[in-house]
Amino acid sequence: MKKKSKTDPALSVDIAGLKMKNPVMTASGTFGYGEEYADYVDLNRLGGIVVKGLSLKPRLGNPPPRIMETAGGMLNAVGLQNIGVEAFIAEKLPFLRRYDVAVIANIYGESYAEYAGVAKQLASAPGVHALEVNVSCPNVKQGGLSFGADPKAAAEVTRRVKAETDLPVIVKLTPNVTDITVIARAVEQAGADAVSLINTLTGLAIDLRTRKPHLKNVTGGLSGPAVKPVALRMVWQVAQSVSIPVVGMGGILSARDALEFMVAGANAVEVGTANFINPLATMEIVVGMQQYLKQNRLKNIAEIVGTLQV
Amino acid sequence: MKKKSKTDPALSVDIAGLKMKNPVMTASGTFGYGEEYADYVDLNRLGGIVVKGLSLKPRLGNPPPRIMETAGGMLNAVGLQNIGVEAFIAEKLPFLRRYDVAVIANIYGESYAEYAGVAKQLASAPGVHALEVNVSCPNVKQGGLSFGADPKAAAEVTRRVKAETDLPVIVKLTPNVTDITVIARAVEQAGADAVSLINTLTGLAIDLRTRKPHLKNVTGGLSGPAVKPVALRMVWQVAQSVSIPVVGMGGILSARDALEFMVAGANAVEVGTANFINPLATMEIVVGMQQYLKQNRLKNIAEIVGTLQV
Amino acid sequence: MAGNIYIGEVFRNDEIRRDFFLMKIRLPVQFDRPRPGQFVMARIAGLQDPFLSRPFSIYAYGRGRGGCAIELLYRVAGKGTRILAGLIRGSQVEISGPLGTGYTVDPTKKNIVLIAGGIGIAPLSLLARELRRTNSRAADAVTVYLGARTGEALVGLEELKASCGNVIFCTDDGTLGEKTLVTKAFRRDLKKYDPADTALYACGPKPMIRSLAGLLKDEYVCQVSLEERMACGVGACAGCVVAVKDAAGNKAYRRVCADGPVFNLKDILWE
Amino acid sequence: MAGNIYIGEVFRNDEIRRDFFLMKIRLPVQFDRPRPGQFVMARIAGLQDPFLSRPFSIYAYGRGRGGCAIELLYRVAGKGTRILAGLIRGSQVEISGPLGTGYTVDPTKKNIVLIAGGIGIAPLSLLARELRRTNSRAADAVTVYLGARTGEALVGLEELKASCGNVIFCTDDGTLGEKTLVTKAFRRDLKKYDPADTALYACGPKPMIRSLAGLLKDEYVCQVSLEERMACGVGACAGCVVAVKDAAGNKAYRRVCADGPVFNLKDILWE
Ligand SMILES: Cc1cc2nc3c(=O)[nH]c(=O)nc-3n(C[C@H](O)[C@H](O)[C@H](O)COP(=O)(O)OP(=O)(O)OC[C@H]3O[C@@H](n4cnc5c(N)ncnc54)[C@H](O)[C@@H]3O)c2cc1C
C-alpha cells in the first residue's frame, strides 16, 4: 500500500526536520494506531499520524466510564491506556510503515527516566519520524502537578528525551497553566525542535441524579470546538514567543478552523476529537486547504503562517 | 415595588453575612444594572444581582467589535465599560433599592489604590449588600499579568478592599491559572469572606477572510456552556481547599447545571451568559431548584452543597 | 425599557429572491406594536448551535383578533439565518421584542426621504407603511432611494411602491433600475431637499452609511439604523456598541440595541 | 476492521410504543450486510448539539435493487434520541457502520437461547431473523426470553414470534406476560439446557447481564452484547471500555465498539 498518492507540493511542510506532504496530522489518542480509521481515511493522504501516547510498559488505563459529552466537546479520562512501546514497535509500526505518511510517536512517562526510556526505544525504530512528548501527565514526585505545568520539569523532560534520540522532538504543552509562553520558552531552551499545543483542559462533569462524577476518574480532559478559542489564543501567544515551529490543535473541525490556527502562527495542525464526529474530517481539511490556496492564489501554505493582523 | 414576593425558606442562603432568599444571582457584566432585564425578570425573585464591574472613574471600554459567538459560548472584550462608582450610586442604586433583592457591587481596579477607592465609596452606599472583587484585570505594574494570577497580588487587593468596608467581600477568581486553589487560599488568608469563580477563560477568534481577530481587542473572555466543565472542576477543587463560602458560575443554563455546581461545593451560583440566550433563565432556575428540593424531599438547599461522591 | 419574550409560530417563510426570505410569525396579542426601526431577537428554543440569538428588524406588523403577527425580511448570511430559512410553517421560533428605540417620525417636515441599501430596506419599509397608515399625506410626500448590489438582491420594491409617493431604485451592476450607487442617486437630488424641511432616514451597509455621513452637511438631520453583533439585545452586556460623540462632544460608546439601533448620523464617530 | 460512512435517508420513523421508535433508513448498496450484534453510529450531519454520534444496534436489514436498508429500534433516552425521534420521512442521517464484532453463531448447537431485556431485543431480533433466513431448522429450535419493566416497554414481540420457535415473555409489573424478571423466567428452565449443547445470547441492561453472570455455571457459553458511552465507535479512542479477564487471566480493558459489543459473559469482570 506504500503508494505515493497525488500530493500538492504547495501544502508540504517541514517541521524541524519532520517532512510532511501536508500540515494535517491526527492528534494523539484520537486516531488509535492508524489502523482503526484505515477504512475511512486514505492514510497516504495525511501529513502525519500521531499515535496514542506510549509508555514504557503497557498501561491498563483508567476504569470506565471514561468519556462524557459536554457542550461543544467532550471529556476523556482514558488514562493513557496503551500497549507499551515494545508492542507498538512489534505490532503496530509494521502496519504504519506500509503507508507514505509521517509517523509521530507520542510518548509519556511518570518519571524522567520513563520518558528517556521510551524515547530510547523509539530512537532506532524503523518508521518513526518524530517524537511528540506529552508533558501533561502528573509528576508524581512533584505532588501531582503535571511536568508540563512547571517550566523546570518540562525542560528537564525535554533534555532527557533529546539525549536519547536524533529524531525531531516536539514537546506537547498543557493549557492548564497561567502563562504557557513560559513553558514554551523553557522547552525551547532545553532543545525542543518544535512545540505542539494544546492538550486538553481539565474539567469535571457531574451526574446530578447520582451526585457522582460522570467519569470514574472524577476529572477528565476537555477537547473539541468548545476549547478552540483558548487553543487559538495560546497558539498565537506561543508562536510569538518562540522561534521553533508550532503545531496547533484544539477543536479543529474544518479547513477553516485549521487555517485559522495557521494564521495564528501554527506551522502544522493536529485534528483530534473531530475524527470521532466525522471520520473524514482530515481528508476534508486537506482538500479545503488546497482550495483555499487556489482561491487566494497562494504558492505555499507557509505564506499564511503567523499572518494575523493585530 | 419593594414588595416581598412569596419566597421559599428552604432556598435561602447566607454567604458570609450576605443573606439571600435563594442562591441564584446574576453574574457581573451580563445583567447590566438590573433595570435592563426588569421587563423579563421579577427582580424580587432573584437571590442577588451582581452589577457590571465598577471602577473609580467612568470607563469607555474597548472599541468594537466586542463580542463573538463561539461553539457553545461567546467571547467578550467589553473592557469594563461602566459609568463609574459615583454615577452608579447616584443613578443606578435608587432603582435597585426598590427591589427586595441583594445587590452585590462588582468592583475593579488597575491598581491597589483604585480597588480601595471604589470599595470605600461603596462601603457606605445604601442598598449595597456585598462587594465582589474582580481580580482578573491586568496588573499594569506587574507586566500585565492579572492581579488574580498572582497569589500575593490577589491577597493584597483583598486586604486593601477589606480595610475599607464592613460589607461581605467576595473575591472573584480567574480560571487562567495553573492552580486556582493557591489563589483561593491566598485570598482566604487575606480576609476574603467568600470566593466566586470562574471568571472568563482568555480566548481568541479569527476571521479567516480578513486574517484579523474578530474582536478589536484581539483576545476576549470565553463564557457559556463551553466552559462549564472547567468551571465545575475549579469550583470542586476550591471548595475542598478553603473554608469560606464558594459562589460557582460558568456556563450555567438550567437548574440542573446550577445544582451540579452546588453538589460540587458551591453555596450559591451566578448565572451569566445564559441571560442573553434566555432572559428567563434565572427564574427557571429558581423554580427548578424548588422542584428539585421537593422531589428529593430535602429540607434545605444547603443539604446538597459539596455532596459530590468521589 | 426592553420588550418581552414570546413563542412565535411560523406562518409563512418564503424565499422571495435567491437567499432572501420573508418570514411571517404569529405572536400573542401581548406583543407590543413596534415603532419603525425596532427589532426582535430570534432564536430556536433549545438549539444551542448557533449559540446566540439573532437580531432582525421588524419589516411588517399586523394585529387581528386574538393575536398579532410580524414579518421579517432576511438574507441568508451564515449559520443562523440558514437555519431560520429551513423552518417550515408551524415551526416555533422564540421572539424577544420589540427592542430598541426606533425612528422618531416628524410628519411636519415637507420632505421625508428614505435611503436604503440592500436588506436595510427592512426597517424603512415598516416606516413607510406606518407613515401611510397614520397619515397618508406624509406617505405621498415620501421619497425612497433603494439600492442593492444586483437586481436579484433588490428586495421590497413592490411593497415600497405601494406605500410611497416616489421610489428611485438602482443597482451597482445595473441589472435592475439605474446603474449607480444609492448614495450617488441621492446626492444628485440633494439640493432639492431643504435641510430645514427634510427628514432623512437611512439603513444599509456600513460603507453606505459612511458615505452618507460624508455627503450630508451638518444642517441635515439623518436618522440611521445601525447593525452590530449582539448578545443580549436589551442593553445588558455592552457588546454591541458604536462610537459616538456624546452631548459634551466627547467620544463615548453607545449600545446599538438599547440606545439605538437608530442614531443621529451626525453623532457617529468614524474611526 | 471498521465499516464506513454513508448518508442515509429516513424512510419511516414511527413511534411503535410510547417513547419507542422504529426507524427505517435507506442506505447505498455499499453498506455491508451486518452480522447480528453489529451496530451503527448515527448523527445528524452538521448538528453539533448533541456533539457525539450515538450507537444503535442494527435491528433489521434488507437489500434490494440499488440499495439496502436498515432498521433501528430505539428508546428515547435523552437529547440525541429525542432529536432522532423528530426526524420525518426524507430526512438525512449520517450512518457509520456496520461496526463491532457481532455474535458468533454456532448452528450445530441443539438449543439456541436468546435472553433480552428491554431495548436489548434490538440485536437479538436480527440474530433470530438471520437464523431463520440462513437455516430454518435452527430458528425453530430458538427459545427467546424477553422481559421489560412494563408491557408498554415490551417491544419487538410480534417480530420474534414470527421468527422463533418459542417465545417466553414477562414484565416486572405483570402488565404483559408473566409477572417476573426475565432472568428468573430463564433460571426456571435452566436445567433443560445442557451446557454442552446450548448457545446462549443475551442483551439488556447491566443488572440483567450481571445477574445472568451469577446464574450461569462456567460450562455455559453466553455471548452478551454490552453498552457503553462511545465517542469514535471504531476502536480509536479507548473511551468505551469494559473490564475483562484476558487470556492470561489478568484484568484488561476491552473496547466495547471494536473488541465487542459482543463479549463472552465469563470474561467480564464485575467490579
Ligand atoms: C438591529 C439589527 C437589525 C437587523 N435586521 C436585519 C434584517 O431585517 N434582515 C437581515 O437579513 N439582517 C438583519 N440584521 C443582520 C442579521 O442580524 C445578521 O445577518 C445575522 O445575525 C447573521 O446571522 P448568521 O448566523 O446567519 O450569520 P453569521 O454566521 O453569524 O455571520 C455571517 C456574517 O454576518 C455578520 N453578522 C453577524 N451578526 C451580525 C449582526 N448582528 N449585524 C450585522 N452583521 C452581522 C458576520 O460578521 C458575518 O460576516 C440586523 C442586525 C441588527 C443588529
Ligand SMILES: Cc1cc2nc3c(=O)[nH]c(=O)nc-3n(C[C@H](O)[C@H](O)[C@H](O)COP(=O)(O)OP(=O)(O)OC[C@H]3O[C@@H](n4cnc5c(N)ncnc54)[C@H](O)[C@@H]3O)c2cc1C
Ligand atoms: C453498541 C450499542 C448499541 C446500542 N443499541 C441501542 C438500540 O438498538 N436501541 C436503543 O434504544 N439504544 C441503544 N443503545 C443505547 C443508545 O446508544 C443510547 O440510549 C443513546 O446513546 C442515548 O443518547 P441520548 O442522547 O438520547 O441520551 P443521553 O442524553 O446521552 O443519555 C441519556 C441516558 O442514556 C445513557 N447513555 C448514553 N449513551 C449511552 C450508551 N452509549 N449506552 C448506554 N447508555 C447510554 C446516559 O448515561 C443517560 O443515562 C446502544 C448502545 C450501544 C453502546
Ligand SMILES: Cc1cc2nc3c(=O)[nH]c(=O)nc-3n(C[C@H](O)[C@H](O)[C@H](O)COP(=O)(O)O)c2cc1C
Ligand atoms: C480520547 C482522547 C485521548 C487522548 N489521548 C492523548 C494522549 O494519549 N496523548 C496526548 O498527548 N494527547 C491526548 N489527547 C489530547 C489530544 O491529542 C488533543 O491534544 C486534544 O484532544 C485537543 O484537540 P481536539 O480538540 O482536536 O481533540 C487525547 C484526546 C482525546 C479526546
Ligand SMILES: Cc1cc2nc3c(=O)[nH]c(=O)nc-3n(C[C@H](O)[C@H](O)[C@H](O)COP(=O)(O)O)c2cc1C
Ligand atoms: C459580556 C460579559 C461581560 C462581563 N463583564 C464582567 C465584569 O464586568 N466583571 C466580572 O467580574 N465579570 C464579568 N464577566 C464574567 C461573568 O460575570 C462570568 O464570570 C462569566 O461570564 C462566566 O459565567 P457564564 O458562563 O455564566 O457567563 C462578563 C461576562 C460577559 C459574558
Ligand code: FES
Ligand atoms: S447586545 Fe447586549 S448591550 Fe446590546
Ligand code: FES
Ligand atoms: S468508542 Fe472509541 S474506542 Fe470505542
